[in-house]
C-alpha cells in the first residue's frame with residue numbers, strides 16, 4: 001500500500017513539466033491517474049489514462065470527464081494545472097495572447113473544476129479525502145514586469161481558491177492553491193516576444209531553479225494528508241529566489 005492507493009486522480013497539463021511530474025508522482029503513490037493535455041503523443045509516454053483535450057473547450061472537458069468516470073471511476077483528486085505564460089510589454093502585447101492565458105489559466109481551470117466537482121463532493125460525503133488542487137503561481141501575489149496579465153490570471157486562481165474553499169470546505173472538499181516559484185519547464189517557450197523570452201531564460205540560468213518533481217512531491221504529500229487536514233496554500237520556491 002502506498003499513500004494514494006484507492007485514489008482516482010485527474011491531472012491537466014500532463015504533457016510536460018509540473019503536470020507530467022505530478023501524474024508520475026501520484027501514480028507512484030498508488031493512484032490511478034487520467035492525464036489531460038493537447039499533445040496526445042506525449043500523453044502516451046505516461047503510465048496513465050491518456051485523454052487529449054483542450055481545457056478551453058468546455059464540452060470537450062465534460063466529455064473527457066465522462067470518459068474518466070467510465071474507464072477509471074469517479075475521481076477524488078483533481079489537479080487543475082494546465083497553463084500558459086506569454087509575457088510582453090503591455091503596450092505591445094497581442095490581445096490573442098491575453099485570450100490564451102485567460103482562456104487556459106482561468107476559464108479552462110473553471111471548466112475542469114466544474115466538470116469534477118460533483119465527484120469530489122460525492123467522495124467527501126462518503127468521508128473520503130477529496131482534493132481540488134489549483135495550480136497558481138507566486139505571480140498571483142507578486143509583481144513581474146511584462147507579465148501583468150499572466151500574474152492577474154494567477155491572482156484570480158488564488159482568490160478563486162479562497163472562495164471555493166469557503167464554499168466546498170464545509171462539505172469536505174479540500175481546495176488548495178499551489179503556488180510555484182521558478183521551475184525549469186517548457187513554460188514560456190511559446191512566447192512571441194523574444195527579448196522577454198531571453199530575459200526569462202537568463203533569469204532561470206541565474207539561480208538554481210526547482211524541478212517539476214519538487215512541485216509534484218508537494219502535491220502528492222498534501223493529497224495524502226488525513227481528510228481532516230487541508231494544506232490550503234502551498235508556496236514552493238527555489239531557495240535562492242528568496
Ligand SMILES: NC(=O)c1ccc[n+]([C@@H]2O[C@H](COP(=O)([O-])OP(=O)(O)OC[C@H]3O[C@@H](n4cnc5c(N)ncnc54)[C@H](OP(=O)(O)O)[C@@H]3O)[C@@H](O)[C@H]2O)c1
Pocket residue numbers: 012013014015016017018019036037038039040053054055056081082083084085104108135136137138179180181182183184185186187188212
Ligand atoms: N514553471 C514555472 O516556473 C511555474 C511557476 C509558477 C506556476 N507555474 C504554473 O504551473 C503550471 C504548469 O506549468 P509548467 O511550468 O509545467 O509548464 P509547461 O511545461 O509549459 O506545461 C504546461 C502544460 O499545460 C498544458 N496546456 C496548456 N494549454 C492547454 C490547453 N489549452 N488545454 C490543455 N492543456 C494545456 C500543456 O500541454 P499541451 O500544450 O500539450 O496542451 C502542458 O502540459 C501552469 O499553470 C503554470 O502557470 C509554473
